[in-house]
Amino acid sequence: MINRRSFGKAVGLGTGAAAASMAAGLRTAPAASAASRTGSGAPAPGVRATTAGGHTAFGELKHIRAGLLNVGYAEAGPAHGPVVICLHGWPYDIHSYVDVAPLLASQGYRVIVPYLRGHGTTRFLSSRTFRNAQQSAVALDIIALMDALKIEKAVLAGFDWGSRTADIMAVLWPERVKALVSVSGYLITDVEAQKTPLAPKAEHTWWYQYYFATERGRSAMKDEKIRPELCRLVWDTVSPTWDFDDATFARTAAAFENPDYADIVIHNYRWRLGLADGERRYDRYERVLFTMPTIAVPTITLDADQDPFAPTDDGASYRHQFTGPYDHRTLAGIGHNVPQEAPAAFARAVRDVDRF
Known part of the structure; x- marks a missing residue:
């Protein structure tokens, strides 16, 4: 393990101009009580335990045409600062980073948090475009976003779909990736390997993936009444220690009202299981x-x-997939939505990897 480097005076909003600017663009709420922790079980040095839940919204969202999409995204921090792109997962949205963004902005980073295809304010430019959510297509969306924003290189940080997308970009376009923070490690999908059964307990955890393989599951995702209940059940299951309130879930659930949301989610999980085709134009990447x-x-x-x-082997099962400068950290008492549950620890990982 490397030594944990100091995150400035502390990982927090700070007192400088960047912090003041960021704070002006965010609405705040009482802080949650969950603490960010390192693998040792002790509070992470330089990390305030009351960071989670400190903010409820970003400032005004931006939009830009990028590739097949008009991408909706939040931005924080100085316009000419080093860039960090934060990528959300499912069933989540940009609010997973509502506390991470000001922490990084206060340290001088330009933070970009896009809605992935089918989420929030991101829209397809053409009604004729296939609503494809195979892994390389989503990664190409972020490359197109970087091109549109004239960002040559960025630190990428993600969880769930976001980790997979960032991992793929680091493999296919390493010249665009300065460094990587990847929750759950190496998540690139091998569709053929996905056909091999897991241990029954692990299969149980993935219940919704198999549900979505059925037309009944597709109908549930399209149902405006059932969909939020289903997604909230996933939140409760995969983050058993996160004491979020109704308003926190509602802010994210608004992103599920995107007209392409159900089609994107269903295609993503069916494609992973080899039950739905991708597009031939992405074959070279998938190979x-x-x-x-x-x-x-x-x-x-x-x-x-x-x-x-999360694996129970402290990252050993995927360590061989990372051949460059590397560190692994386990967060005690934290569930699946790491950036929203432990924003200070997540932000500090971004800052640390940028200094490798």
């Missing part, structure tokens, strides 16, 4: 990804010990 290539960019992987999807 590379199916070989499970290693990642050479500087990386910190994070596991949350209350996440039912």
